Amino acid sequence: MWIEPDWPAPPSIVALSTTRTGVAGFAGASEAPYGCFNLGDHVADHPAAVAENRDRLLASCGGLDRIAWLNQVHGTDIVRLEQRPNVVFAADASVTSEVGLGCGVLTADCVPVLFCRRDGSQVAAAHAGWRGLCAGVLANTVRAFNCPADELLAWIGPAISQANFEVGAEVYQAFQAEFRGPSSAEINSAFAPVVTKPGHYHADLYALAQAQLRGFGVGWVGGAKRCTFAESAQFYSFRRDGVTGRQLSLIYIKP
Template structure:
């Protein structure tokens, strides 16, 4: 569901766990400091937006979240590294997921089409956020995040934030082959179900990131998996989309304990 301009998961997480995804519309009482092409609530500091505007947006986000003290920002590289959020407070670490055990410290990922996945333990003792573009997803970033909890997968739940939908995510044959040859723990049938052949480009497909991620997490045995069906490409008013716009901002999906 949406609260003001923030998206709050409808999931059975423990009461001490707070999760949300931002939009380009800002937070209650603050539409955002960024101007076109980043208008209005860009949270990415690597997209050539004015850094003072980004900092103002980030400060407003923290102020809008009850019990949130700081956010562990990452230097995302479409990889599979998972870091401890506590080590990313002073400076961003090169990783595509983080796990937090500290109250008030959010794990967070920036996206503009890639799939953000928020995790928490069913007892509320730990949370994590992962950035799953097709490369990181295929290489195992979600599986690595599950392992980082160091508990049975049956004690975890996962929520998918806004991402590009399969209707707009056309990929070449190399992407399909990468999943067939290297996507661990997922059957060929499940992969085939997530790749719809293009009707006008031979060998191309429309890929469903949500379906691929869901299959892997279901096969790992998570207690609950769900999330948003909101498409970053289709919803111009609410979301940044790199594939649609090229030069654009980033929204964040974050999760923390309070």
């Protein structure tokens, strides 16, 4: 009932993106408008429901001891995780080499990216809304690994599609001025003008993330190409619903 990458990661790496439909044998404890498997504890869902959903996810993941939850702020900070008492870090990405410690990011339209080294010794998860993506959260995550970029694999999880993500000219201009990695032509190709609304664009966050990762020399880049906005039965979408839950993209090293 979750989505797993089809990528050349070693067997010790477990990676997945949850959906709003729960895990095997458990549909979820959250009620509308958060139904059913909301994992975000910051969206006004009942705390007991979120806690149960999180506990059921943890129990469903073999070899996972705990998940390091983040207070995501649409920034570019990365936290290096070690086995330590539970602390919620203010950051938008995490990286670890600890076995059984999950790196995870919550999303409801933003781009989640899961990373691992080809040898399975390190993993990371990054949350990239358009602001964080433009400012360099993925660049910082790549740099946080103790290896050249060509030794990394990166999988882009479910996010809002270009057809459903309308932005103003300021977003287009920000990417042209600040975004590092892709060429100006690559950036331009990810913004389709809205014919009926001058100065507005449909932005392809997936394509921008993919182009940047490849531009940095990441060895393998792929993704789910699933739209959180369009697939309402499967995913939460803030842009579609406003008040809604969050799905989790998670990666860890199992024993």
